[in-house]
Amino acid sequence: MNKRILVIGGGIGGVQAGLDLAQMGIKVTLVEAKPSIGGRMAQLDKTFPTNDCSTCILSPKLYELASHPNVDIFSYSTLDKVDKKENGFQARIRKKARFVNEEKCTACGLCSEKCPVKIPDLFNKEITTTKCISIPYAQAVPAVYKIDKKHCLYFSKGKCGICQKVCTAGAIDYEQKDTIETIDFDAIIVAAGAEEYTPRIRPEYGFGIYDNVVTSIEYERILSASGPTGGHIIRPSDKTAPGSIAFIQCVGSRDISSGNYAYCSSYCCMQATKDAIITREHDQNACSTIFYIDIRAFGKDFDKFVDRAQSEYNVKYIKSRISEIIEKPKTKNLAIKYITPDGRINTKEFELVVLSVGIRIPDQIKELMTELGVKLSEYGFCPCDAFEPGITNVDGIYVCGTLMGPMDIPETVMSASAAASMAARGLLSPEISSEIIKEKPAEIAIEEKYLKIGVVVCHCGVNIGSVVDVPEVVKFAGSFRNVVFADELIYACSRDSIKYIIDKIKEHDLTRFIMASCSPRTHETLFKSALEEAGLNKYLMQMTNIRDQCSWVHQDNHEEATEKAKDLVCMAVGRSRYLQPLHELDSEVNKACLVIGGGIAGMMSALFIADNGFRAFLVEKDTELGGNLLKINYTLEEKNISWLLGKIRERVQEHPLIDVCLNTEIREIKGYVGNFTTNLTSGKEERNIEHGAVIVATGGREHETESYGYRDESYVVTQREFETMLLNKNPMLKYAHTVAMIQCVDSRESDKNYCSRVCCGEMVKNILQLKNDYPDKDVYVLYRDIRTYGMLEPYYTQARKTGALFFRYDIENKPVIQKEENGEFIITVYDEILRRYIKLRAQLIVLSVGIDPLETNDQLARMLKVPLNEDGFFHEAHVKLRPVDFATAGIFVSGLAHGPKYINESVSQAIAAASRALTIITKDKIRSEAHTAVINEVRCTGCGFCVDVCAYNAIEIDKEKNIAAVNTLMCKGCGSCAATCLSGAVDLSGFTNKQLIQEFQELFL
Amino acid sequence: MFTVIKPMRGPKFKNEVARYPGGENIKRCFACGTCTLSCPVSEAESNYSPRRVIHKILLGLKDEVLSSDEIWYCMTCYRCQVRCPQDVKYPEIMRVLRQMALEQGYVKSEFVDAMKEIEKVTQDIRRKILKRFIEKRESITEKDIREIISLSDKIQP
Amino acid sequence: MVWKIQGVEGENYLESIKNFLNQLLKSKNVDAVLVPKRFPDGNNTAQVLITDPGKLDDIDPLAPVQMVNSAQIVKELTKDPVKEKIASVLRPCEVRATIELIKLKQILDARLYIIGYDCPGVYNVKDYIEKLEKSNGIGKEGFTLSYVNSFLSGKQDTIRESCQLCTHFTGNSADINIAWVGSNSSDVFIEVNSEKGQSLIEGLAGEKIGDLIERNQKINKILDERKKRQENEIDDFLGFMQRCIRCYNCREVCPLCYCKECLLKPEKMGYSSDRYLRRATKKGQIKMPVDTVLYHLTKINHMAFSCVSCGLCEQACPMDIPLGRIYNVFGRKAQALFDYEPGRSLDDELPVATFKEDELKEIEDVKE
Incomplete structure (x- = not known):
């Protein structure tokens, strides 16, 4: 199978879409116009509302994408032409000349240091300057420098050439030309973003x-x-x-x-x-x-x-x-x-x-979209139908992220994941596994062998070498017991060096290898692969960072930097003595997914699992599918919800791969990622199903209020009831000349301190409908903030244009309602603009009551061992970058179960959840981490601290033996348990107490 | 004090205003206050607020608006109009209101004529005061400033 | 809630306690009682598990001596599930250690009833034996009772330092507490602190009585004195540690050292002979045994949150290191950081196993 999808744009949207597709086993070509990927998010300092460092959470995704074997990144590249072909597209990609050879550049930065030309730094919004040869930011992916031809002295005056002279890697190539590649694609995802x-x-x-x-x-x-x-x-x-x-x-x-x-x-x-x-x-x-x-x-x-x-x-x-x-x-x-x-x-x-x-939306993206034949809205965005987020008017072209409309990071990530599973339709099959099996030489058994340690110290051009006395460090390394080989390399990461390392491992029959160089974050995988090539288990390598820790932070003190480098190498030698081969465990994956909840989110998740060729169990406790949507007649964008809902229900019910279980409750869910067993009960019937992933789409419900006389007054209704009244032309409307709407009823205050997100839009929707049907009726809206965000704002403008009047009220000074003898209501509210209290007369009062989480969330959360937030909604793994995942692998969330949101957002998240689940169930086998917690059964007292601190629910207390047991497949190797255990009964393989203690003993004893 | 907002009989005030050229966008107002903050008259008379005038129109306080002095304050500098994010044309609306006030008998036509004349004279006085100031700008003393300001005092009621 | 159980009052506190335990056993509300009892030769006491009410003579929970922290014995008795109900009569520090061990899942508390009592403190074992020998004539029970009287009259300066510092000398967190401080006669009252405690006195004839005002005053007076004695710093910590011979006595007697295999055992802490020499060569000399400071710091690090300041470590130390005082200072400081009090309640979560977003802010707020 050679399925390939083009992703345009390397911001967080493109990165997420690319990663999801790659993990489903689809080849991805990602084209980014800028010299590095990361997009807008790389420029942000922190992210709300958790204040996480933006780069810190983004970088791992960038590295993961760049190192994924299914992904080709074309940075600093543009699309010359895209042609529609039968069943796909053909694109001509222009890789613009950087004048730096991508293969050779090691990003040591010497060229930039010596370059005499300063130019405005675009990445820093021109607040400062950068050099004419530069990378945008320190963590840039790919880490390849680029010459700005316009300002370069070599190109403009024919002299300078300093960068070429100082580059020891020989990466500067003034003759480099644009290159063009023509590639066939099955589909295109446009994640081009906005400005x-x-x-x-x-x-x-x-x-x-x-x-x-x-x-x-x-x-x-x-x-x-x-x-x-x-x-x-x-x-x-x-x-x-x-x-x-x-x-x-x-x-x-x-x-x-x-x-x-x-x-x-x-x-x-x-x-x-x-x-x-x-x-x-x-x-x-x-x-x-x-x-x-x-x-x-x-x-x-x-x-x-x-x-x-x-x-x-x-x-x-x-x-x-x-x-x-x-x-x-x-x-x-x-x-x-x-x-x-x-x-x-x-x-x-x-x-x-x-x-x-x-x-x-910038003009060049509008042009690109026009080129692709994609229709844009009057504002230049590419809006989509509520039930088809990401689908454009052109078959095979999908969009995600801010190109669809203004949105924040999590919505972008959801829409990107959703676009991935939409684009993947027809390309996946349960018969073909998406895991990547790399052929590698058989592993040499080291147990019987004599301990032989090899050490390589890298100069990193001048990055390390100009500060740290590398030959001195090599000499020092060679003096240790068991060290049989020590050498230095100018660039250990160059292709030649990797080959050299492989040869030396074989030649000296090394059983441990130490790399003293740069950051494991960027280079560990590369050096590990060298060990694999040489037939050694890759976990027998110890990397120590003498660049960041020595030459960078102590650049003014060469002697001390060298001493510290020696100490670090000494510690690495100590630790390496106890390194043991580690192996990832494989476990079979059941290629079905359980979707809990038959509302719109659940149905969409199930549909996209099934449309991609995989089995879905859709469990609904009610007697019919549809959930909250059954009570909604139309939205601002869609006039006929019930007809659309009917179509979706029909598709779900008739889909051969969806097993719809109505009237069904879940009694128990056992197991872990790839291998869940769930007990379903329907009346007296009971059955067990097996599946590899779980999607929680249990929904939410309308809040029940006692405020403003809702309980007792028939002329006080909720927005949802009002919508139905409008639809049915309820006779009560005849009597009501004036309708007063109150927003944020019971919301955004003590017990329910959150915004239900949809009420302002619902209010606007109902005003437009009311004014359409009864133009003469008056509408008053009492609000705290109007939250018609994104593309809903124009509807708010429309609502004002119909003549509806808006009054802001303060939480400390809520409107007061009195009922007159004739049945009318008098509302007293402080008018901030008139600066006095006003009395409004109305015959019908409509309350925006908001959305509550289900009470049963707690029970399900305990069954799945996933968390709820303070308000009782399911709590995702990361609010920005993992909006549909739970920390526990193989379990996902979508729709109102996660928090209040509009239908289109629920649908987007639901399809995203399907996408994330597909990254698991497209695999035959799932691979555990090699670094996992290991319990010392003699020492373990069964106190259970490790269970309390494990974020991944990977540890349980074995009741029989009263000791802890780790589920290796769920363990992420974070080490919290090892750090917490007072008895020293938990070791993290690869970071065992013995190894860590030896690291210090080598240095101090 | 309470203001009781009563349902309007007949055509609604805001719709009436919106029917005049220049009044079309009045209902787009979301009360952000940009107009009031842009207004040079508000700077001199802190109780004058274009935002409030618009709000009163929207509330249907027709008598209060058309009989008030406020609709005659606008000096049509158009700063509010340029800066309004919703394209509400306040100076145009003031023109409309003045017209309505005349048509519907809130003021007499002589009053309007006098207002026009006063505006002319006001501008002239302003010009003269400024001229006096500018002439002396090189050697201006505190006494001069007081003298110039006293000129403006003379025209107060 | 305070109860007065009918028919408990005897000639002295010991007899009253005995009568109460007798009622517990006879009523079958419990099947066995664990309680300190004097040896036949009368010189010492030990915890005894009694099922026959006839064997309750000579029990002496108030004897001013503590051989072990009985939480260790409770742990031994409850490590496996049993169907019999056991009531353990414990000193307050033992009650608190027991509660900590329940949280640490080392004690199965389903069939365990914790009975605390007002503790007058104890002597060091050596002092106790010496004083007992010198006191011929007043009899074994008489020795305890005269000690109790001197406690009530405020004399405390010869008791163990840990007891002098103890501010938890009533069994508030036990299921029931046998209260006698503030009782005018030889009678005892039963303070019920939990539902389990209530079930313990189920069916016994008795009446609820109001607050014991005199008792509270007495207790507060003692508390105030003791708080004054507590120190906030250890002056010569390293100096004390130099005395350590790493005999592990302090670890053996600690009720909360619950590991099955100690991380700090000799073979884990020692080195190969050549390493000792390398280390000596590097510094010119090394003190043997090595790592005494590391040993104590690790132990403090492990125990500080749960340490109930029972002081057995100090009693067990052959080098007279004031471990009781050291643990009292470190423990109180560490516990205050998390507003944690060991043994206060089963509902308090151990700081090590919980994460609160606003804890240890003072560390976060450190600026460059």
Whole structure:
């Protein structure tokens, strides 16, 4: 099978789509226009609401993609032409000349150090300069340098050539030409992303004129430890730390006057909140103020994040869009006039202003899409149908990420995974396994052999060699007992060197190998493969990082750097004495997936598992499929939900690969990734099914409220009930001249401190329907923040245009409802603009009540041993990059079970969950980690600490023996158990106590 | 004090305004306050808020709006209009309201004529005051400033 | 909730306690009682497992001596599931150690009833024997009772240092506590602290009584004095450690050293002979045995959260290292970090096995 899919764009969307496809066994060609992949996320400092370092969570994905054998990355490349062919496409990919040989460049960085030409640093938004030969950032993948031809002295004046002279790897090639490859593809996923709005279009903000007005992306770079200011928050004008910072929201969003930006950019409110928090963490005296129109903290745990910003980080939120910024000529401070919460006008000076710029599709991507024949919306995005997220008007072309509309990282990751399983349809088969079996020489048994250690010390060009006395380290290494070979190499990672290492291992009959060089993060796999080639178990290698730890951090002290390098080598020798061959375990995979919940999420997950050729069990406790969707008639985008739902149900029920189990409850789930057994009961019948993965799509339910007289008054209804009233032309509507809607009922406060995300859209939807059917009726909306994010914003605008009136109320001062004798309601609410209380008369009151998690979540969570969050929704493995995974392998989540979301988002997540499950069940065998926890049965007391701290549920106490037992297939080798065990009864293979102690003993004894 | 918002009989005020050229976008307003912050009149008269005027129109407070002084304050500098993200044309709407006030008998046509004349004179006074200031800018003393400001005092009621 | 059980009162506290245990056994509310009892020669006491009420004579839980921390014995008695109900009469430090061991899953508590009692403290074993010998004439029981009287009159300076520092000398966390401090006569009261405790006195004739105000005052007075004695630093820690001969006595007697095979056993800590020489060569000299500081630091690291300050380690130390004081200081500091008090309640989770986002903030907040 030689199936190949083209992924356009190397941001997090493209990377996720590429990884999922590669793991399903499909070949992936990823084309990225920039010199390295990583996209926008690589530029961010941290991510909300967990404040994880963005690069730290992204980098492992980039390395994983780059090292996957199914993936070819074309960076600094463009598409010349894409032709539609029978059953696929043919693309001409232009790999632009970098003037650096990709095979030879070791990214030592010497060329850049010596290059005399400084050019604006685009990655750092031109806040600083970089060299004419450079990589965008330290963790860039691929780590290959590139010459900027336009500024290079060699190209412009014919002289210089310094980089070529200093490059000991011989990688500089001034003659390099663009190369063109023509490749056939079965499908295309476009993950080309978007760009930020240029605030120059709004001159009143002075961007580009005032030094201390920066965009949010520029500010991310200023915050970043690897950014242009080294992580020090300093303002551009005078390089001092700003004590007061203003964030101005909606710059280039919700703005039709400066361009076609009627939409909301979705993530800026949270980005500003995060940046304000991080600013405060850097400087305890810094005060941030966020000027906003509506705070759109609609995501999971976002409201809590905003609460924390206010209570713990002294961030002020002021609802006032800013009209202009005025620079004070002497101080370069910026004066901002705003409306205070009590309606007065105030002016305050800030030392730095951050513009939260919106998102838009750049022209070149619009051109690309036109070239591909993909239709774009009036705003330039590529919107999709709610039930077909990612599917375009062109067969075989799929989209994901911000190209579909403004969205945050997790939505991008979900849409990318979803695009993967949509594009993979027809390319997978249960008969063909997706795991990669590499032919390698038979392994030599070392048990009987004499301990012979080999040491190679790498110069890394001048990276290590110019600081550390490498020959001295080699001599020192050679002096140890059992070290029979020690040598130095200029570039240990070059092809010749790898061959040399293999030869020397064989020649000296080495049984352990030590590589003193750079970071294992980037190079361990390469050196391990050398050992495999030489017939040694790859875990008999010990790598020690004398570049980052010695030559980089002690570059001014050569002697001490050399001494430290010697110490590190000494420790590596000690440890290597006790290294043992390790092996991954294989376990058979059952190629079916259990989907729990027959709502739209569950059905879509099951469909995409089955459409890709794999069996799905769809378990629903009710008597029919459809879940919450049965009670929804139409959405803002789709007018006929029940018809569409009917079609999907029909497809699910008739699909030969879907086993629909209605009226069925799950009694027990046993097993682990690849091998689950589940006990299903339906009435008195009971059966066991076997499957390799689980998708939790149990849904949520409408909140039951007792507020605003809902229990007792028939003219107080929920939005969902109101929708049905509209559909049925309920006679109550005749009587109701005026409808008052109250948002955030019981939400975003004490017990239920989260936003249900969908209520604002539902409110807008119902207003539009009401005003369509009864144009004369009046509508009042009492809201706290209108959260019609992304492409929902234009609907909000429409709702206002119909004449609906909006009143903001404060949580401390909720509207009060009185019932008159004639049955009408009088609502008293404080009008912030009039600055007085007003009384509104209405005959019907509609409440936005929000979404509750199911009470049964707790029971299922315990059965699956997966966590719930504080609010009772299922808690994913990582809020940004693993939005459908659980930490426990083989179990996934989608839909309302994960948190409140719209139908299209549920569908996207459901298809993403199918995609993630397919990466497992497409394999015949699943391979465990080699580094796993091992229990010493003599020492183990069965105290259970290890069980408590294991994040992967890989340890259980064996009740018979009262000792811990590790499930090797589930163990990720994190070592938490080993660190916790007081009895020293847990060892992490490859990091055993013995090995670690020996490391120190070699040094100190 | 409470303002009771009553259902309107007949055509609604906001729709009435929207029917005039220049008034079309009034209902797009999301009360962000940019207009008020852009307004030079608001700077001199802190109780004057274009945002509030729009809000009153949307609420249907027709009598209050058309009989108020506020609709005559706008000096049509158009800063609010340029900066409004929703393209609500406040100066145009003020023009519409003045027209309505006249048509519907809230003011007499003589009043409107006088307003036009006053606007002209106001601009002239402003020009003169500034001229006086600019002429002396090289050697200006505190006394001069006081004198110039007293000029403006004279025109106060 | 405090109960007064009918028919318990005897001539003195010991007899009252005996009467109460007698009722427990006779009522079949428990099948066996573990309780300290004097040796036939009267010189010493040991924990005795009694099923026959007739064997309750000579029990002496108040004797001012503690040979072992009885939590170790409870652990031995409950390591396997049994169907008989066992009540163990324990000193408060033993109660707390028992609760820690239950959390550590070393004691199966399904059929175990923990009975605590007000503890007047103990002498060092050597002192106890010496004082007992000097006191001929007042009789074995008489010795205990005269000790109890001197405790009640506030004399404590000759008892073990750990006891002088002890601020948990009533069995609050036991299922029931036999309270006698603050009782005017020889009578004892039963403080019930759990449902299990309630079931223990099920069917016994008795009445609920209100708060014992005098008792609380007495206890608070003792607590205040003891808190004043507690120190916050160990002055010459390394100096004390130099005395250590690594005899492992402190480890053997520690109720909470529950490992089956100790990480710190001699063969694990020792080195090959050539290594000793290399190490000596490197430094010019090494003190033998090596790694005494490492040994104690590791032990402290393992025990600090659960240490109940029973002081048996100090009693067992042949080199007179003030281990009781050392553990008391380290333990209190470590426990305060996590607001953890060993043996307070079965519901408190052990700090090692739990993660709270806001814990150890002071470490996070350290700035460059």
